[in-house]
Amino acid sequence: MYADLYVLGPGDGLQLTFLDPAAKEIGGPFGILPDGTSSLPLLGSVQLTGLTIGQASRWLSSLYGKQLKRPQLYLTLITPRPVKVSIIGEVEKPGLYPLPPFSTPVSAIQQAGGITVNSDIRKVTLRRQAGIDGSQKQATLDISQVLLNGNQLQNPVLFDGDTLIIGFTKEVPAEIREIGASNLAPTxxxxxxxxxxxxxxxxxxxxxxxxxxxxxxxxxxxxxxxxxxxxxxxxxxxxxxxxxxxxxxxxxxxxxxxxxxxxxxxxxxxxxSVYGKVLNAFSDIAVPIGAASSAANLVNTWYFYRNWNNNNNN
Structure with missing residues (x-):
């Protein structure tokens, strides 16, 4: 099933294995280059970006069928590229996020700052590119089932280019709101x-x-x-x-x-409290009184010094 879902792109690392022992030397690890192509023995440059692993396997089998008597092969993903996912809707910080490989909707929502008070985690839409023609598939996820019952089928692995849309609602059950706020948030x-x-x-x-x-x-x-x-x-x-x-x-x-x-x-x-307000009011009054008292003391000191100085000079 994974082979029918994961869409290949630049940065992916793959392993090509032939069933025919005589073609063993042709197989081996390879990667998808920034231009979306891969350089493969006997074939040269082959475009794989936009294909699922299953589609790429069938495509390579058909191409190698023109070169080999037994072109049956296995194509496996050994190093997935970094994942970039768009997270929009009722999250605190919607946007495009780079995520570690094998991230899920729960961890993605946490990266986006968590859900808002009007978030409906029972209706989270996952959109995914379906093939090389740019078509898309989408599914509705109920994240609350992940948090309440541990249903990981509602928390699938995200692929590069996925879009998560967190729904809006004005009526969120208290249990859903509390468990969502407790789990779908940054650390x-x-x-x-x-x-x-x-x-x-x-x-x-x-x-x-x-x-x-x-x-x-x-x-x-x-x-x-x-x-x-x-x-x-x-x-x-x-x-x-x-x-x-x-x-x-x-x-x-x-x-x-x-x-x-x-x-x-x-x-x-x-x-x-009332007592605190009284203390605050007293403090506001006491400060200018204290300042005035200090000024009066300064004036009195000046007059004393002047009189003392005049008496001594006389």
Missing amino acids: AISVTILGEVKSPGSVSLPANTPLVEAIFRAGGPVRWRANKNQVELVRFSRDGKATRQTFSYNDTTNLSLKNPPLRNGDTVIVKS
Whole structure:
């Protein structure tokens, strides 16, 4: 089946093996050159780019049939070329991605920054070039079955030139949303935590770290000053729009809609309690008073020095 799916291209390394022992010397390893051709014994330059392995095997058998009595052969892929896959739709960073050989849709989506909140991982379209004429085939994959049941048939190996299209939906079941956000994301994210925490600033966290754990990693809320019922999560969409949601801090809350997994670029703001607001207001007042007091002391010192100097001179 693999031989009927993989489309050959420049950079592939292949092995040619003849069934006839007398043709053993003709076989051996060869590669596909940047122009899409391969140089083969008895045949010279042969165009193989755009053919599947199965199609290339039949094509070479027909060509060698004009040179050999027993042209039956095996063609195997020994070094696949680097894979470039287009990932579009509901991912955080759509685009063209170079991937290691034998990458799958799950690892590709992770490379593209993970899914969006409106991603439908039950409907992921895989488009693939079907042959030398440029025709395409496509299939619909249900990635949720990979994550829920381990169904690897829904997570096939990607080939160079494939396109993944992650579908859009406004109605994502909670179970699908949570498991997708937990698995289809990069390994680390950067989050900014501000407000009434002990160590505010940007922190690097494992992907999908829950909101409560992120606050804990920033030192936790400042006692008395933090309003644990006013924790704001600010998240920007791909089009630059900001969404704001308010949560409560409870260090016993499990991962849920009340304790959502964070994403790269999120900002968490722990707002001030009434007591904290009073302290902040007092601080705002105390600073100018302190500055005024310092200025008054400076003036008094100058007058004292001037009078002392005049008395001594007289």
